[in-house]
Amino acid sequence: MELILKYFPELTAEQKAQFELLQKLYEDWNIKINVVSRKDIDELYLRHVLHSLGIAKIQSFLPGSKILDVGTGGGFPGIPLAILYPEVQFHLVDSIGKKIKVVAEVVEGLQLKNVKATNDRVENVSGKYDFIVSRAVAQMETFVHWVNGKVAKKSLHEKKNGILYLKGGDLTEELKIYRNAVIYPLNEYFEEDFYETKSVVHLPLKFKG
Numbered sequence: 001m002e003l004i005l006k007y008f009p010e011l012t013a014e015q016k017a018q019f020e021l022l023q024k025l026y027e028d029w030n031i032k033i034n035v036v037s038r039k040d041i042d043e044l045y046l047r048h049v050l051h052s053l054g055i056a057k058i059q060s061f062l063p064g065s066k067i068l069d070v071g072t073g074g075g076f077p078g079i080p081l082a083i084l085y086p087e088v089q090f091h092l093v094d095s096i097g098k099k100i101k102v103v104a105e106v107v108e109g110l111q112l113k114n115v116k117a118t119n120d121r122v123e124n125v126s127g128k129y130d131f132i133v134s135r136a137v138a139q140m141e142t143f144v145h146w147v148n149g150k151v152a153k154k155s156l157h158e159k160k161n162g163i164l165y166l167k168g169g170d171l172t173e174e175l176k177i178y179r180n181a182v183i184y185p186l187n188e189y190f191e192e193d194f195y196e197t198k199s200v201v202h203l204p205l206k207f208k209g
């Protein structure tokens, strides 16, 4: 928890309490439905919560904006971002029902009012979003195909509407067809070794009506 405060010192008392509660909620739910590995539960804040919040260091979300988290699994990056931005609407989607069950329980435990969780493949989701966030779900080319047509026309943020994807390792090959993709290394924001090879990829997407 200190790790979160180290990089996000301006949390409200409610946000601090919500971030703190995450450990217990995931420990309890993981016993019933395994969504996070044991090792990752022990390092929940380093590997999941802070990593998710890396997106906020690249682009902070404006009140009223809409964010889609594709393949959210147990709720990453969507849930930590929803705690950080209570006035932003988050839609968390996963094709596996038991994962969405955990997400729904964690959302209830935290009393988050800005999260909708849907059990479906993202290809079946309609709606327009300012940004589509994700981690560890698919190669960029497949992902772009899935989310085509789900980006809102008007860009209100500093960065153009599109994808903000948490990726690791060398992305040269994967991104070579996307000349407008920008890689933001997270080791410029977080000093822990875990972030040495991690980054956020911003890929603006054109609106398709």
Ligand SMILES: C[S@@+](CC[C@H](N)C(=O)[O-])C[C@H]1O[C@@H](n2cnc3c(N)ncnc32)[C@H](O)[C@@H]1O
Binding pocket: 070, 071, 072, 073, 074, 075, 076, 077, 093, 094, 095, 096, 099, 120, 121, 122, 123, 134, 135, 136, 137, 146
């Ligand atoms: C490796 S997990 C990552 C979970 C989470 N994003 C994280 O980083 O902890 C990939 C998740 O993507 C989901 N997924 C894969 N293809 C999907 C699709 N087309 N639509 C929705 N969810 C999908 C899987 O069910 C799985 O929960």
